[in-house]
Amino acid sequence: MTETTTSAAPRTAGSGEPILQLRSVNKSFGPVHVLQDVDFEAHAGEVTALVGDNGAGKSTLVKCIGGTYSIDSGDYVFEGNDVKVHDPRDAAALGIEIVYQDLALCENLDIVGNMFLGRERVSGWRTLDENAMERLAGETLAGLSVRTVKSLRQQVSSLSGGQRQTVAIAKSVLWNSKVVILDEPTAALGVAQTAQVLELVRRLADRGHAVILISHNMRDVLEVSDRIAALYLGRMAAQVKRSEVTQTQIVELITAGRSGDLGLQPGANGNGANGNGLNAAGGTGVSDALSAAEANQGEQASNESDGTDGVTA
Numbered sequence: 497m498t499e500t501t502t503s504a505a506p507r508t509a510g511s512g513e514p515i516l517q518l519r520s521v522n523k524s525f526g527p528v529h530v531l532q533d534v535d536f537e538a539h540a541g542e543v544t545a546l547v548g549d550n551g552a553g554k555s556t557l558v559k560c561i562g563g564t565y566s567i568d569s570g571d572y573v574f575e576g577n578d579v580k581v582h583d584p585r586d587a588a589a590l591g592i593e594i595v596y597q598d599l600a601l602c603e604n605l606d607i608v609g610n611m612f613l614g615r616e617r618v619s620g621w622r623t624l625d626e627n628a629m630e631r632l633a634g635e636t637l638a639g640l641s642v643r644t645v646k647s648l649r650q651q652v653s654s655l656s657g658g659q660r661q662t663v664a665i666a667k668s669v670l671w672n673s674k675v676v677i678l679d680e681p682t683a684a685l686g687v688a689q690t691a692q693v694l695e696l697v698r699r700l701a702d703r704g705h706a707v708i709l710i711s712h713n714m715r716d717v718l719e720v721s722d723r724i725a726a727l728y729l730g731r732m733a734a735q736v737k738r739s740e741v742t743q744t745q746i747v748e749l750i751t752a753g754r755s756g757d758l759g760l761q762p763g764a765n766g767n768g769a770n771g772n773g774l775n776a777a778g779g780t781g782v783s784d785a786l787s788a789a790e791a792n793q794g795e796q797a798s799n800e801s802d803g804t805d806g807v808t809a
């Protein structure tokens with residue numbers, strides 16, 4: 497694959513067809529039906545926040561997108577074409593990159609070495625083309641307006657959490673990527689570094705990438721996303737524009753799978769699409785969980801007036 501710096505053209509949020517679409521996707525692990533008829537889409541130039549409670553299926557969904565898992569059934573559509581993604585190489589060939597929470601950086605290598613790890617440029621006979629790699633790494637970071645990294649030859653072991661996250665994100669866009677998936681990028685960061693990383697997330701989208709952001713942090717979600725996809729017990733409760741929902745509705749979608757007319761309706765799923773009564777959380781079906789959650793909804797709705805400080809999804 498040809499490497500480029502961040503060349504995706506700026507796009508207006510909300511414009512055009514989704515670059516990535518999953519339709520009615522199912523994924524099971526043995527008897528556990530983790531993803532049930534999940535629809536999901538991501539648009540170029542937008543940040544789509546993927547939210548959901550612990551065990552809702554967020555990681556499984558992005559691993560299906562990234563090719564770590566193959567989907568059992570359903571459609572995977574990329575740029576309007578049906579595609580088969582069987583492993584991470586298939587996803588990478590489409591231009592899909594995932595930055596996992598552990599970042600997969602090597603402590604003993606510098607920034608350039610990490611950004612080109614496994615995809616080193618060589619010149620001549622078995623000689624690394626350090627100059628070219630340094631130039632491309634520098635251009636990529638500059639293209640993302642990153643100013644927090646002082647030297648490209650700094651070892652990763654000496655970088656802060658925010659700088660590491662920045663390097664991992666820059667690495668993900670080095671390879672002509674179109675879709676960048678970020679798994680909890682601010683989870684381990686303080687206030688200032690969180691702000692810097694969120695700015696970077698926004699810039700990725702402004703430069704035309706489709707960004708999928710897994711986050712438990714409601715403040716991050718509210719600040720940076722254009723769309724919100726809420727998974728609930730392995731089902732897509734709703735995928736909506738950020739501007740069309742309140743914080744209370746997002747919290748209700750996460751915790752109960754529905755909010756008023758939005759989301760999964762009682763009985764819509766019967767005893768679960770898996771037919772065996774199991775769901776992602778090992779419970780006895782979405783409708784049971786919805787009924788149980790109803791009792792708490794009044795209390796959850798009152799959280800809206802508390803503001804976003806400290807609210808996690």
Ligand SMILES: Nc1ncnc2c1ncn2[C@@H]1O[C@H](COP(=O)(O)OP(=O)(O)OP(=O)(O)O)[C@@H](O)[C@H]1O
Pocket residue numbers: 525528530548549550551552553554555556557776777778
């Ligand atoms: N390889 C696996 N084998 C069996 N069950 C699995 C496997 N991977 C995930 N699961 C189950 O699928 C469900 C969804 O897990 P997943 O990790 O996708 O949720 P999540 O929304 O990412 O949760 P969290 O926010 O806690 O990371 C859980 O009940 C989990 O136990």
